[in-house]
Amino acid sequence: MSDPRRPVEYPPRVQRWRFADPPVSRRWFWVAVVTGPLATLVLLGAFVSTIVVESRDAPGLLDDTEVVQVVGEECELMTSTVEGLTLSGPPADRARTLRDQNEAVRQMLQEIRALDDLADRDQPLQAWLEDWDRLVEAREAYAEEVAGGREIDLSVPRDDDGNEITERMDGAGLLVCEVPEALVTPEFGDSREV
Structure with a gap:
């Protein structure tokens, strides 16, 4: 009889089908030796490239942290002001509201331009501000037409390719x-015509 305190021994595992390991070519050994360090160098190069690209100024995009913060805050204030002004009433009231919206844009531009060093830190900032100036000028001409009671659409200025500058x-x-x-x-x- 077996002793209950003694652990039960299991028979060793036997593989019924056993084959020899496939031969390994010396070529694969060297491929493995070279591939490891090479992959490490490629990953390191990609990491360094990402850092270098991120530190450069993207030519068509506002991407400097301080510029983005100032522009974002001023733009939010301008947008809420512009959207809060309703264009209604007789032509003179409508024209006045259009000019008030333009003033909100000018105030935004003035606050952004007050930070002199920002324009040098982010490449497209100056051109972007000039586009806003052009839009305000077009809206001023539009306000004159609306004040005169004329029915016209706002003509948004276009870039050299013929696209609206707002794009x-x-x-x-x-x-x-x-x-x-x-x-x-x-x-x-309101439903009145301009």
């Missing part, structure tokens, strides 16, 4: 400051 402005301010729709396609709050 370029939105692209540069990617997720930082998009041009509010109220500035590009003014909608009047």
